[in-house]
Structures are given as structure tokens and as C-alpha cells.
Amino acid sequence: MKWQTKEQLVDLLCELVSIPSITGSRAEIALPSFLVDQLSTLPYFQQHPDHVKANPTSDGRFFVTALVKKEGVADTIILVSHFDVVDVEDYGAWKESAFHPKKLTAMFHAHKAEMPTAVQQDMETGNWLFGRGTMDMKCGLALHMAMVEQACHGAFDGNILLLTVPDEEVNSVGMREAVPVLLDIAKQHGLRYRTVLNSEPMFTRYPGDLNKYIYTGSIGKVLPGFLCYGKETHVGEPFAGLNANYMASQLTCELELNTSFCEVVEGEATPPPTNLMQKDLKKEYSVQIPHRAVTLFNLFLLEKQMDDVVEPLLQAARNAAKRITEAHGKQAGQYAAFDPFTPQSMDINVLTYEELMAHAVKVYGTERLERMQADVLANRGAKDDRDMTIALVDELAILCKELSPMIVLFFAPPYYPAVSSRKHPLIQTVVSEMEQYAKEKHDITFRMQNYFGGISDLSYVGLQYPAASLRPLVANMPLWDRGYSIPLQELEEFDVPVLNVGPVGRDAHQWTERLDVDYAFDTLMDMLPVCIQKLFASV
Numbered sequence: 001m002k003w004q005t006k007e008q009l010v011d012l013l014c015e016l017v018s019i020p021s022i023t024g025s026r027a028e029i030a031l032p033s034f035l036v037d038q039l040s041t042l043p044y045f046q047q048h049p050d051h052v053k054a055n056p057t058s059d060g061r062f063f064v065t066a067l068v069k070k071e072g073v074a075d076t077i078i079l080v081s082h083f084d085v086v087d088v089e090d091y092g093a094w095k096e097s098a099f100h101p102k103k104l105t106a107m108f109h110a111h112k113a114e115m116p117t118a119v120q121q122d123m124e125t126g127n128w129l130f131g132r133g134t135m136d137m138k139c140g141l142a143l144h145m146a147m148v149e150q151a152c153h154g155a156f157d158g159n160i161l162l163l164t165v166p167d168e169e170v171n172s173v174g175m176r177e178a179v180p181v182l183l184d185i186a187k188q189h190g191l192r193y194r195t196v197l198n199s200e201p202m203f204t205r206y207p208g209d210l211n212k213y214i215y216t217g218s219i220g221k222v223l224p225g226f227l228c229y230g231k232e233t234h235v236g237e238p239f240a241g242l243n244a245n246y247m248a249s250q251l252t253c254e255l256e257l258n259t260s261f262c263e264v265v266e267g268e269a270t271p272p273p274t275n276l277m278q279k280d281l282k283k284e285y286s287v288q289i290p291h292r293a294v295t296l297f298n299l300f301l302l303e304k305q306m307d308d309v310v311e312p313l314l315q316a317a318r319n320a321a322k323r324i325t326e327a328h329g330k331q332a333g334q335y336a337a338f339d340p341f342t343p344q345s346m347d348i349n350v351l352t353y354e355e356l357m358a359h360a361v362k363v364y365g366t367e368r369l370e371r372m373q374a375d376v377l378a379n380r381g382a383k384d385d386r387d388m389t390i391a392l393v394d395e396l397a398i399l400c401k402e403l404s405p406m407i408v409l410f411f412a413p414p415y416y417p418a419v420s421s422r423k424h425p426l427i428q429t430v431v432s433e434m435e436q437y438a439k440e441k442h443d444i445t446f447r448m449q450n451y452f453g454g455i456s457d458l459s460y461v462g463l464q465y466p467a468a469s470l471r472p473l474v475a476n477m478p479l480w481d482r483g484y485s486i487p488l489q490e491l492e493e494f495d496v497p498v499l500n501v502g503p504v505g506r507d508a509h510q511w512t513e514r515l516d517v518d519y520a521f522d523t524l525m526d527m528l529p530v531c532i533q534k535l536f537a538s539v
């Protein structure tokens, strides 16, 4: 056996980390063939070479599937992971060694006094391995490879299907495109999927959180945006216009950390919305005020449906619009005392992208709109999905400037549906058995969490609500089916319960990212096969 001892697993992990598979990089495209090569060394895959495969995505990347099938058995557990990692700019002077965990860890120990206090404490009390991807989540992938090897030796009462995908950290193209392939594999081999088991690391819920978590779902997320279209003017005559940067800033004031958007389900609360982008859309400096600007917000969801989200967002925009109009009017009135003029009232329209579209169709006709959208899409250049979305809304707003000043609500990709299997009998049984096992065997108290808070690909493993309930999202997402989509039909069909049991790590997406090696390759390495076996054995 090649991936079973702690030493073997640390070496495998270091090898995986040494391939710098940053999302969107060449190494991300290359890593799957390393995995296929590695898996193909196992005798089982030498006998069944067609069971391990690098499957292409539509944008030239690959996700890997590897099926260990037992004769005449349908029950299958999917082990899912992602092999992309976030970039390493945050490592600063240590950047060169970010992908060499053993070297980096030794260097950090040599400079221990310069490390943050919490890191020093960990270094004194545990066995931590530093490096990009050690915790998030190449450790999970290494453990899954170990499970595949065990499955090849007949360790489980069912089939194991390893799935590892790219692009989890950005758009999840890997997982979105994997779902139809998983359905195909099930048909081809007569599989019945019992659970999708992920091994994302535990994320701390607050600084200093030492709890051990097992997750029965994954948080949902949308990316609402507002296009602010004010009125252009020269800086010398500001009251004749409305500055879009001012509008955007008022929207941010309205939404930033606004806890009325938090959702609480069985004592678990979503973090409040926070701004991810706020900028004007002016291309160069001039003394014309910026009259178009955009803001994007991260908004987490648990059980709320899209209908429950759109109205509060519009209300926030209406509140902001009212404040902007009032402030503009007040200052204009005061300025009139210096320089008599009749202030114009700046009433602001608040509407959805869908409403703006309907107006445009009525006034300008479908043909003109389609031409405009085709133009924007054809000039994609280096624009990502956010920039493309903004360009589509911006062009539409420019066309319909008779409605300005206005604030237009839209959604940008990605969209992560919330998923929770806490009410699924199999998951309930296995979680409570694992809690007991962890306590008895390892003296560990698991805390069950309904939603993994770090955003994960488990979101694409089924839909909590009928696909039709996503209509408000689809109708207000300009890029939907024009470069971004989610296989809704397949997701409705797929619908497999989920579970996340992963290693302990700290500081994901930071230069101090680190993995608790003893927990991962002693404790979890013991518990993971037990968990898989229970998922097969329980009813």
C-alpha cells in the first residue's frame, strides 16, 4: 500500500501541494494528469483503465473521476474535493516556498518569534504543516486517494467514486459540469449514490475557535449588484448632476454588515452582507463627474428562497435612493443662498434588471437589444464573469438613460445554492454514530453544523427547492445562459445527501494556512473509513 501511513500521506500531500494549481493557472490544468498517473499505478486501475479519467470542462480544464466498483453492487459513495488553490501574493517574502510545505514549515520554525501569536502557540503545542493548499484542500484529496486505495483492497461494502474538481475557489465550473457526468457514470455502471462526502477542512467560526465540526450541508451565496446611474455634469455645476459614486457609497452604507439580512436556522446565523466591489465606470480622468457606478455584495443564504431576497434588496435600494435625494435637495437648497438658482429634484428610479429589460424591449425592440448584447459578449477580452455582467447591465442602462437617475438591481455569478441534509435519516444516523465513535475512540467531541460556512461545491449536489423558484435569480442575472449557468435539471435529478468530514486547519486563504498533521493523518485517517463504512451499512 502506498498512501496509508502518516509518512506516506505527508509525502503525497507535499507532492500535491508542490503543483501550484492556483485557480486559472496552467498548473491547475496540468494537475489532473498527475492524479490520473498516480491512481493508474494501483493494480485495480491497471485492470480497469477506463474507470479513471480526466474529464474536460467547457473552458479547457479537467476534473478527475475514479470509480472503484464492486461486482453486482449499486451503492456508491462519492468522495468530492477540489484541487485548485488561491494565489500566494499574501506570502510576501515567503512566496517562493509557499508550495513547499516541509521547507516552508522549517523556515517558519526558524523565524518563530516573527510569527503571529496564535501561530506561535500552535507551533509549540502541535504538529502543523504550513503551505498553500495544505488545509484547503489538498489534505482532503490525499485522504480520498487513501480511501480509493483501501477500496481497491475491498475495504468497503460498496463502491467509491472519487471526484476532484478545479475552479472551486472562483466559479465552480468543475463541479457544475461534473454533475451531468456523475449521472452518466451512474447509468453506465448501474450505481446508486448514497452520499456525497466532502473533506473540506473545518473552518473556525470566530478567532480562537477550537471546536471540531462535522457538517451536514453547505451555505448558499448570491452576489447581488447595483448599477447606479446618476446624471452627468461638470464639477463646476455639481447640482445639475448626480454623482454615481455618491449613490454607490449610500448603497454600501445601507447594506454593509446589515444584520437584517442575516438568517438564523437552528441557532446558526449567516454572516451579514459585505461589499466586494464598489467602483465607478468612467474610463479616464476628466472634470465630468462619474455618473455610472457599480457595487457588488456578498450575501449568504440558508433557507431563504430568491423571492425572499429580491424584495429586501430593492427596499435597501429605495432607502438609499431616498437618502440621496434628500441630501442632494438639502445641499442644493443651502447653496441657493449663495448663488440663487432653482434646485432640481433628483428622484431616483429603483428597478430590477428584469424590469429594465422589459422597458428596453418595449421602447427599443428585441432586435436592437440582442445586437447590443451580442456586441458586449463578442468583446469579452480579459473580462471575468463579474465584469461581463456589469458591462451588460451598463450598456442596457446607457440605452435606457431616459429612466435615470436610477438604481438597477442585478445578480452576478457565481451562485451557490444552500444545501442541508440534516433532516435526511441516513445522515442523521451516521452523524450521531460518528459523534459516539469520535468520543469513545479519540475523546473528541464533534459539533454538528448544518451548513459549512466556507462555501463549497456541495452546493451543486441537489436543490432544496424546485428549479422554478430560482426564476427571480435567473431573470436578473444577465450572464445566465450567456456564459454562466447551473445544470438545474440535472441537479433536480441528482439530489444526493451530503456530508463534510475534514481535517483541522487554520487561516485558510492566508499566508499562515496550516494543517494539523496529527489530526489529519492519525485521527481522521482512522475515522474516515469508519464513516464511509457506516454510510454503506446504515439504513
Ligand SMILES: [Zn+2]
Pocket (backbone or CB within 6 Å): 082, 136, 137, 168, 200
Ligand atoms: Zn476549499
